[in-house]
Amino acid sequence: xxxxxxxxxxxxxxxxxxxxxxxxxxxxxxxxxxxxxxxxxxxxxxxxxxxxxxxxxxxxxxxxxxxxxxxxxxxxxxxxxxxxxxxxxxxxxxxxxxxxxxxxxxxxxxxxx
Amino acid sequence: xxxxxxxxxxxxxxxxxxxxxxxxxxxxxxxxxxxxxxxxxxxxxxxxxxxxxxxxxxxxxxxxxxxxxxxxxxxxxxxxxxxxxxxxxxxxxxxxxxxxxxxxxxxxxxxxxxxx
Numbered sequence: 001x002x003x004x005x006x007x008x009x010x011x012x013x014x015x016x017x018x019x020x021x022x023x024x025x026x027x028x029x030x031x032x033x034x035x036x037x038x039x040x041x042x043x044x045x046x047x048x049x050x051x052x053x054x055x056x057x058x059x060x061x062x063x064x065x066x067x068x069x070x071x072x073x074x075x076x077x078x079x080x081x082x083x084x085x086x087x088x089x090x091x092x093x094x095x096x097x098x099x100x101x102x103x104x105x106x107x108x109x110x111x112x113x
Numbered sequence: 114x115x116x117x118x119x120x121x122x123x124x125x126x127x128x129x130x131x132x133x134x135x136x137x138x139x140x141x142x143x144x145x146x147x148x149x150x151x152x153x154x155x156x157x158x159x160x161x162x163x164x165x166x167x168x169x170x171x172x173x174x175x176x177x178x179x180x181x182x183x184x185x186x187x188x189x190x191x192x193x194x195x196x197x198x199x200x201x202x203x204x205x206x207x208x209x210x211x212x213x214x215x216x217x218x219x220x221x222x223x224x225x226x227x228x229x
Contacts, residue, residue, distance in 0.1 A: 004155070042223070043117070043204050043206075043223050044204070044220045046218065089156070091156075096169075098144075099144075100169065102158065103157075105153070105154060
């Protein structure tokens with residue numbers, strides 16, 4: 001069966017440390033993988049997109065890796081801040097002819113001052 | 114440029130009533146997606162529409178649910194004869210009319226439907 005797995009337990013880290021979130025998938029062959037941030041009571045906000053032929057993508061304090069052999073993406077936030085506390089969703093963009101996103105359940109990140 | 118707008122933000126219905134959820138995409142966007150998010154679950158794709166066309170409704174229940182995106186006006190997700198299991202947050206997203214498939218989707222704030 002097809003699955004996207006993100007760590008369902010909240011990740012607690014201290015301010016200034018690097019947060020690393022994992023997204024694993026099985027039985028999918030995505031063309032792209034996207035990461036979104038969702039705050040309570042709000043809609044997701046796009047953060048980064050990485051293509052299947054890219055190993056790594058960076059944007060300011062964010063870094064995403066994509067390993068299609070391992071079927072895994074890692075999402076890093078360096079020098080984390082309390083304002084980074086949110087739920088982070090990974091989404092697979094399937095090669096269906098239109099942009100069909102399949103979302104993981106998300107990992108909640110809590111950054112303590 | 115206003116973002117994606119959804120209304121109402123909160124909707125309470127009794128079992129058997131109808132729920133109508135509206136979504137106005139960002140200006141210039143002609144692609145609309147509807148998702149449902151149940152507590153502790155991820156966003157689930159329901160339907161993808163372009164103006165006056167349903168492109169993919171594979172994630173939408175066959176009965177009681179329908180969606181439209183008319184030439185003028187917002188996209189509507191309609192749920193007839195609601196049941197308690199329909200209680201969820203419903204999100205709409207839009208994207209611009211370009212061929213590139215690496216577009217992000219812009220999400221609205223969601224409509225939280227509660228069925229009593």
